[in-house]
Amino acid sequence: MVKRVHIFDWHREHAKKVEEFAGWEMPIWYSSIKEEHLAVRNGVGIFDVSHMGEIFFRGKDALEFLQYVTTNDISRPPAISGTYTLVLNERGAVKDETLVFNMGNDTYMMVCDSDAFEKLDAWFNAIKRGIEKFDDIDLEIENKTYDMAMFSIQGPKARDLAKDLFGIDINNLWWFQAKEVELDGIRMLLSRSGYTSENGFEVYFEDANPYHPDPSKRGEPEKALYVWKTILEAGEQYGIRPAGLGARDTLRLEAGYTLYGNETKEKQLLSTDIDEVTPLQANLEFALFWDKEFIGKEALLKQREHGLPSKMVHFKMVDKGIPREGYKVYANGQLIGEVTSGTLSPLLGIGIGIAFVKPEYARPGVEIEVDIRGDLKKALTVAPPFYDPKKYGAFREE
Structure with a gap:
């Protein structure tokens, strides 16, 4: 079954090309990839990235669990802010590149790739069940991908737009720091983040999805289309453009960013001690906190000793x-x-x-x-x- 985001109908009406990406039917471009790309580099663009996954971890053992299943030190950033980190398999290959936000009150939100969230949800729950066979664990794992809308506003003029909409100077936030904000009564999380290498911010909020895979949870989005249109209207003075996945890919490539499924992936080579592709091969060692134990660490140490293929x-x-x-x-x-x-x-x-x-x-x-x-x-x-x-x-x- 092809997945769709909350305001898919708007995209289908306005985009010139819509096609399947990682199991989601998404807008590829509205005017042209080049035009949208340059709008982000020189002004501001908005992406609907509601196909990204959001998995929540709640409970007194949530932090300890995340420290084990991800590579970076999740304990360092205060609430509310995020950490770029990796999820590896036992043989050191990258299951996904993620952001983990410390939401406070023993709650964490992991943002992951659109084609990895179901795999990760199953992986984390399997590990949790294994722990429960031997010990009690205070942990709830909830996949809220289909319930969350996520928009990414990127470009040098994104700072002006954030000031207009929320009264926040995003340049006063450190990278991946977040704030709880409101837009005409709609509460959302705003983080200084993005995948374009430009200055910008992203907003997350819950809303009904008419294409939710669970028929009992389907409903008309009451917030997503309003937020999308409001940002577009507020950004008109800055030349804002809706941008599709085509420009998102060219922008990340100009920055040299990796893409899950291309540069980072797991091949499930069960017959070997070390899988493909590891963070050492993909220049992601900065996301490894060697002073803790994490899944895949032993394989990485072995690869570092023997050399990279x-x-x-x-x-x-x-x-x-x-x-x-x-x-x-x-x-x-x-x-x-x-x-x-x-x-x-x-x-x-x-x-x-x-x-x-x-x-x-x-x-x-x-x-x-x-x-x-x-x-x-x-x-x-x-x-x-x-x-x-x-x-x-x-x-x-x-």
Whole structure:
């Protein structure tokens, strides 16, 4: 069954392309990917990302449980703020990249990928049941993905929009810090976060979903469409654009961000001690808190000792050509890896990509070649982001 977000009918009416993504029928673009991309880079755009998963953990043992099933230190941020962290399988591969918000009162909200939340929900409940066989645990796990609406407002003008709508200067919040806010009586959580590398914020709130998989929970959304339209109207003076998943992907790629299913994933290689792809391969070691025990830690220590089979690298095309997922990468005539994400940068007008290559080639400044439809095209490995961070991105020089 294809899943749909709360205001899918609005998207179907206004988007030029709607198609299935990770089991969800979602808007890909409204005007064009390039136009929406540049609106976010230079002004402000709004994304409906209600397909992202939200899993709640409640109880006195919630923190201890999350410390074990995720890689980062969830205990550090105060309420209300989030931590970027990973969920790994026993063999060290990434089940998903997540944000975990400390909501206070022994309550945590995990935000996860649209195609991983059902897998994670089953995984966490299986671990909980295993614990219950030997000990009591004060923990409730609730998957509220279908009940939550989530909108992401991104771009240099997002700061002005947040001030207009909520009276908050998001630049006074640290990254992943959140605030409880109201919009015309609608209570929601606002976090300084996003997936575009631009300054911005995201809002979360509960609402009825006419496409809820449980027929008994279906209903007309009373808040989502109002909030969406109100943000669009308030943002007109800043040139706001609704943006689809096409621009979301090109924006994250220009920043060099990984995408679950492309750069991070688990292959379920049960016959090996170490699965693919681990955080060490995907340059995500910053999300590992080695001073605690977590699922997958032993496999990572073993991989770190024995060496990596491949490592992630970013590259830009020197010759004309657009790299795509699955294209082979060469150096000195030898096959060294494969592209996992690639596109034509709307900002730079050149091909850019991410690949996994032999570790000795995974550094900036290496000349490589990408097999694009049978022709080897020259490219150069670089350090992300692909754009000039003094001119673009959340920390641009104003």
